[in-house]
Amino acid sequence: MIVGEQKPLKEIMDLLGDAQKVLVAGCGTCVTVCFAGGEKEVGILASALRMMSKMEGHPMEVDEVTVQRQCEWEYIDPLVDRLGDYDMVLSLACGIGVQAMNERFPKMVTLPGLNTTFLGLPEEQGVWEERCQACGDCILGVTAGICPIARCSKQLLNGPCGGSQNGVCEVDPDVPCAWQLIWERAVALGRIDQLLEIQAPKDWSKSRDGGPRKIVREDLRLEKAE
Amino acid sequence: MAKAHKVVEERTNGYKSGSNLERVLRAGHFAVTGELGPPQGADPEEIRRKAGLLRGVVDAVNITDNQTAIVRMSSIASGVLAIGAGLEPVVQMTCRDRNRLAIQSDLLGAYALGMRNLLCLTGDHNIFGNHPTAKNVHDLDSVQLIRMVKDMRDESHFQCGDEIEGVVPSFFIGAASNPFGDPFEFRPYRLAKKVAAGVDFIQTQLIYDIPRFRDFMKQVVDMGLHEKVYILAGVGPLKSSGMARYMRDKVPGMIVRDEYVDRMAAALKDIPKEEKAQRQEALRSTGIQICIEQIQELREIEGLAGVHIMAIEWEEAVQPIVEGAGLLPRPAVADEASKGEGVG
Numbered sequence: 001m002i003v004g005e006q007k008p009l010k011e012i013m014d015l016l017g018d019a020q021k022v023l024v025a026g027c028g029t030c031v032t033v034c035f036a037g038g039e040k041e042v043g044i045l046a047s048a049l050r051m052m053s054k055m056e057g058h059p060m061e062v063d064e065v066t067v068q069r070q071c072e073w074e075y076i077d078p079l080v081d082r083l084g085d086y087d088m089v090l091s092l093a094c095g096i097g098v099q100a101m102n103e104r105f106p107k108m109v110t111l112p113g114l115n116t117t118f119l120g121l122p123e124e125q126g127v128w129e130e131r132c133q134a135c136g137d138c139i140l141g142v143t144a145g146i147c148p149i150a151r152c153s154k155q156l157l158n159g160p161c162g163g164s165q166n167g168v169c170e171v172d173p174d175v176p177c178a179w180q181l182i183w184e185r186a187v188a189l190g191r192i193d194q195l196l197e198i199q200a201p202k203d204w205s206k207s208r209d210g211g212p213r214k215i216v217r218e219d220l221r222l223e224k225a226e
Numbered sequence: 227m228a229k230a231h232k233v234v235e236e237r238t239n240g241y242k243s244g245s246n247l248e249r250v251l252r253a254g255h256f257a258v259t260g261e262l263g264p265p266q267g268a269d270p271e272e273i274r275r276k277a278g279l280l281r282g283v284v285d286a287v288n289i290t291d292n293q294t295a296i297v298r299m300s301s302i303a304s305g306v307l308a309i310g311a312g313l314e315p316v317v318q319m320t321c322r323d324r325n326r327l328a329i330q331s332d333l334l335g336a337y338a339l340g341m342r343n344l345l346c347l348t349g350d351h352n353i354f355g356n357h358p359t360a361k362n363v364h365d366l367d368s369v370q371l372i373r374m375v376k377d378m379r380d381e382s383h384f385q386c387g388d389e390i391e392g393v394v395p396s397f398f399i400g401a402a403s404n405p406f407g408d409p410f411e412f413r414p415y416r417l418a419k420k421v422a423a424g425v426d427f428i429q430t431q432l433i434y435d436i437p438r439f440r441d442f443m444k445q446v447v448d449m450g451l452h453e454k455v456y457i458l459a460g461v462g463p464l465k466s467s468g469m470a471r472y473m474r475d476k477v478p479g480m481i482v483r484d485e486y487v488d489r490m491a492a493a494l495k496d497i498p499k500e501e502k503a504q505r506q507e508a509l510r511s512t513g514i515q516i517c518i519e520q521i522q523e524l525r526e527i528e529g530l531a532g533v534h535i536m537a538i539e540w541e542e543a544v545q546p547i548v549e550g551a552g553l554l555p556r557p558a559v560a561d562e563a564s565k566g567e568g569v570g
Contacts, residue, residue: 153351154349162348162404180409183411195415
């Protein structure tokens, strides 16, 4: 899932500036599951904004809404009738949702209330960790199912650097060394041979370095290309 | 491609690069390399001063590339200054700061400016340096970098496959190996990958655990790697017991046996705190003495071709270490055919 984290209240207040009427818009998918931008967090943040703006002497009128998925037109289109009432929208969706709102409602300023942090999973209740960088050319088949692009601090493809010790990365003792994990799993699976092959330089053009990526599936399109 | 390869062979008279380091190793001498850290400023005299301390003492000197991710004078520019001061550089190149385009163009320039040895490194993570918020590159890793430099030299093509026009950069290719990092069992395999990628020489991480290094070298010898690559053992003089303790406890990927910490501490025994000069001298001579003994011990290990002495910001220590280890004078390996090329 996409994991996000709410921006500090002060930063959000600065972004909103002197707006008087604000709609806080949550999203019912990934950011709800990671407790950052769902209906509950929308309610808490809206209250905080009301209190803080009042304390600062320019009370803000803050309304709340949460849609099922802010990244799909069909879920955000119904908001069109409500938006006329507001100076600004504060979206608690990921960066995709914020951009979808700006794209669909070009006259309305939609601001980000979250930092979209990574693609990951909850390791345990309250702890999320990155697992994928959406590099566009998955190599999990040759790295014992553990991704060094997302999990090695130097994105190494041919084994650990010299800074791996006692299972942790040199960058942070709380970060497991991806190559330690890869090695141990490959040993357990009896598949170390694939780690001994030299991995060629990665084709980063399939990642973001090739510019924004796009997938077109003609078999799914309603209006077929000529 | 074959034609270009032949040109390279002729130009270097059978050597891969014709560097002094390559000639010393090929001739079977126990090689000695040193290390020179460029300044955090633009003063060429800094390089010349340090080069003066190492000239005639080592066969070649590593010039670090923004070591520990702290901005310093470029390793290639510093290398030009070192050559001017009569010292052969080993240019260090990390994957942290440059993508494959920048690395290759810098290598063309480095070769044109007379560099002949290159050390291919992953690079210390930028979080440790003075620009922790920088975007790191890691377009390639060190194994891929080795292969790229080898292909430039032996196949006359760039990483993309395009042919190199005219002069081909022909480096003596080095890399690092850390026998003390984890997973320990993977370390010899990682070295094997570097060998398969085309590395010519290896300099190891600082060794303060000779028994473990011996285990590592045994695996290396069993795998036959020592016959395919020159391995230089990394050593460095300790400055104090505090430094030894810091490296033991705080530096990732390092192992320091307690005996070294204890010996440095014992050096100050019976010398009163007020006797600053005497204490300093005791530490200095003990650090150098330990390093000399380490070199003598390491020379007994099968498969080693030399030592790499890292005495960053203590270049003065290198001469007494090399002399004490019985490795002076450094050999001059004559090579009639490559005379007059300004190499070495």
